[in-house]
Amino acid sequence: MLERQIPVVNRLGLHARASAKLVQLLAGFKAQATLVGAGREVNAKSIMGVLLLAAGQGSSVTLRTDGPDEAEAMAAAEALFARRFDEES
Amino acid sequence: MRRALAGVGASKGLALGRARVRHPHVLTLSEETIAPDAVAAELERLEAAMQAARDELSGLRDKLQGALAQEIGEFLELHVLILDDPELRAGLRDLVQTGRYSADYALKLQRDRLAAVFMAMDNDYFRTRLDDLDHVIGRVHAALHRRPDDGQLGLAGEILVADDIAPAELAELSRQQLLAVVTRAGSPLSHSAIIARGLHLPMIVGCSDALSHVNDGDALVVDGREGLLVVEPDADDLARYRVTRAKIEKKRAQLERLKRAPTRTQDGFDIGLHANAERREEIAEALALGADGVGLFRTEFLFMGRTQVPDEDEQFHAYRDAVLGMAGRPVTLRTLDLGADKADNSGLALRNEPNPALGLRGVRLSLSRPMLLDAQLRAMLRASAFGPVRVLVPMVTAREEIEAVKVRLHALAARLREDRVPIGERITFGVMVEVPAAALTLIDYADLVDFAAVGTNDLVQYLLAADRTHEALDGLYSERHPAVLRLLHQLFAQARDAGLPIHVCGELAASAPDVPLLLALGLRDFSVHPGALLEVREAIRAADLGKLKRRAASLLQCRERGDVERWLQRVRAA
Numbered sequence: 119m120l121e122r123q124i125p126v127v128n129r130l131g132l133h134a135r136a137s138a139k140l141v142q143l144l145a146g147f148k149a150q151a152t153l154v155g156a157g158r159e160v161n162a163k164s165i166m167g168v169l170l171l172a173a174g175q176g177s178s179v180t181l182r183t184d185g186p187d188e189a190e191a192m193a194a195a196e197a198l199f200a201r202r203f204d205e206e207s
Numbered sequence: 208m209r210r211a212l213a214g215v216g217a218s219k220g221l222a223l224g225r226a227r228v229r230h231p232h233v234l235t236l237s238e239e240t241i242a243p244d245a246v247a248a249e250l251e252r253l254e255a256a257m258q259a260a261r262d263e264l265s266g267l268r269d270k271l272q273g274a275l276a277q278e279i280g281e282f283l284e285l286h287v288l289i290l291d292d293p294e295l296r297a298g299l300r301d302l303v304q305t306g307r308y309s310a311d312y313a314l315k316l317q318r319d320r321l322a323a324v325f326m327a328m329d330n331d332y333f334r335t336r337l338d339d340l341d342h343v344i345g346r347v348h349a350a351l352h353r354r355p356d357d358g359q360l361g362l363a364g365e366i367l368v369a370d371d372i373a374p375a376e377l378a379e380l381s382r383q384q385l386l387a388v389v390t391r392a393g394s395p396l397s398h399s400a401i402i403a404r405g406l407h408l409p410m411i412v413g414c415s416d417a418l419s420h421v422n423d424g425d426a427l428v429v430d431g432r433e434g435l436l437v438v439e440p441d442a443d444d445l446a447r448y449r450v451t452r453a454k455i456e457k458k459r460a461q462l463e464r465l466k467r468a469p470t471r472t473q474d475g476f477d478i479g480l481h482a483n484a485e486r487r488e489e490i491a492e493a494l495a496l497g498a499d500g501v502g503l504f505r506t507e508f509l510f511m512g513r514t515q516v517p518d519e520d521e522q523f524h525a526y527r528d529a530v531l532g533m534a535g536r537p538v539t540l541r542t543l544d545l546g547a548d549k550a551d552n553s554g555l556a557l558r559n560e561p562n563p564a565l566g567l568r569g570v571r572l573s574l575s576r577p578m579l580l581d582a583q584l585r586a587m588l589r590a591s592a593f594g595p596v597r598v599l600v601p602m603v604t605a606r607e608e609i610e611a612v613k614v615r616l617h618a619l620a621a622r623l624r625e626d627r628v629p630i631g632e633r634i635t636f637g638v639m640v641e642v643p644a645a646a647l648t649l650i651d652y653a654d655l656v657d658f659a660a661v662g663t664n665d666l667v668q669y670l671l672a673a674d675r676t677h678e679a680l681d682g683l684y685s686e687r688h689p690a691v692l693r694l695l696h697q698l699f700a701q702a703r704d705a706g707l708p709i710h711v712c713g714e715l716a717a718s719a720p721d722v723p724l725l726l727a728l729g730l731r732d733f734s735v736h737p738g739a740l741l742e743v744r745e746a747i748r749a750a751d752l753g754k755l756k757r758r759a760a761s762l763l764q765c766r767e768r769g770d771v772e773r774w775l776q777r778v779r780a781a
Contacts, residue, residue, distance in 0.1 A: 138284065138285055163293055164292045164294035166321055205515075205516075
């Protein structure tokens, strides 16, 4: 199992579109994914879960991946956060 | 029995048809359990309903075209993701399997669980995602109860009466030959209402008694201009309907003749008449109706409902096409004006701002994202090689902001020329007057700009501190407030003194009854959406500028909206 703390650096935080991207991205991996933030732990493959986390900009979340391709899933997710969900120029 | 119900007109037009009533999917069910041996069948029923809902959503997405597809597609995608949500699905299955609840009750329980968490959020944006959840749950619930022949009937000859309606659905229903829409909730400024107007589909919103007083199959007359719904019309109503219908037809024929007529007042003054247009069809329509140019091209439409910001080339092509489409008439390209009311499906603007109308929007957003602004300005400059382009900057408040953008624009132009990229010889640069501060001080920055455009919607909202989409403030937001008229008068006078061209591109300019008002206040150039262009031209042609000027003093003395309305009546009567 891998666990990383990831800062939410995009301007809007985990809003609907960013959440959708994360969920769609993680759906492509076999590994289980869990997102922890603000005292709540949710399935990172669940759009409702990620939306319920409502992480605003400036906060950080912890992502856990667990499964055969956990390293790839983690790397892909970290890259997505770092790219600010491709939403800014 | 005949009944007349009042609502708010959201999209003009007259329709006579039969009612198709759709009650909201309220999941107010009592606890409903099933026998152990029925679990497998119930799970299957639930699964089939979810699949049906999913098919509907993908079907809707496939049918959408053009700009609408971009705007709406993203919501649909979110709804598909919610339907596919592993947690949601597992929760539902568990409720049926272990809890032995009916599929319906499981839906309600699951919805209420999630709703409780959403409701507890202290962030409006995320709290409103509950609407998305409700939309999806409603769709599955409807699928659980669908009779096999539903939806196959088509909607020709029908008028939909519903609690509310989503923009995506409206587009789809219109294609199915629906005649009109009446909703209990909603506002004439909602996204759905805007789309209804674009589709020329009559619509009444805020008709609070509609659901309780209309039955499926009732005959209905919808007057989308007046916001009036008549249930089971009598002979008089039908006669009136025929007369009004004939008038509308006649009016349409009259307007048709106005296409080639000059926009000239009774006493021979030529008035500018531009179009607000961005989509290809609108540009074509603007040209066909004899617009003097495009007074407002909102570049936001390129950004809406996108996962990625359009790059310079994509923007350039869109702007160039508009310039080419107007065949040598000027096209006013406005830099990104994302803000409070449009942020929802853009991904660019701030959503978490406590007070978005007073926050990072318009030029403020652009200046905070110089890369984005530069790409826009370069694309506009490149488009200017193909015909006259006017660059317009929204939401300016201070001279410094105008200077900052102007310096960038000229530096980019110099750079492009250096690189031998073709651009127009002259760069026309202007600002939107939407902030009262900018209206009061036009004379102080007039030296920096070549023209100004007045966005009355925002100007009025900021001047009166009244949100124009706020339902409870309906009476307060008014362009006929004396303060608005005096500010506009002062603004037009400053422009005249500075020799600065100025036009109004807000909704007020497109309101034909208000044309005498704006002319009296000193406006000489209008920019309106193509649908209103001929009506406004007709109103200008009916006006006598000299007489209106003489009545300006009495207009400025109005102390309340009622006075302004009486002034308009006197002008009409004269």
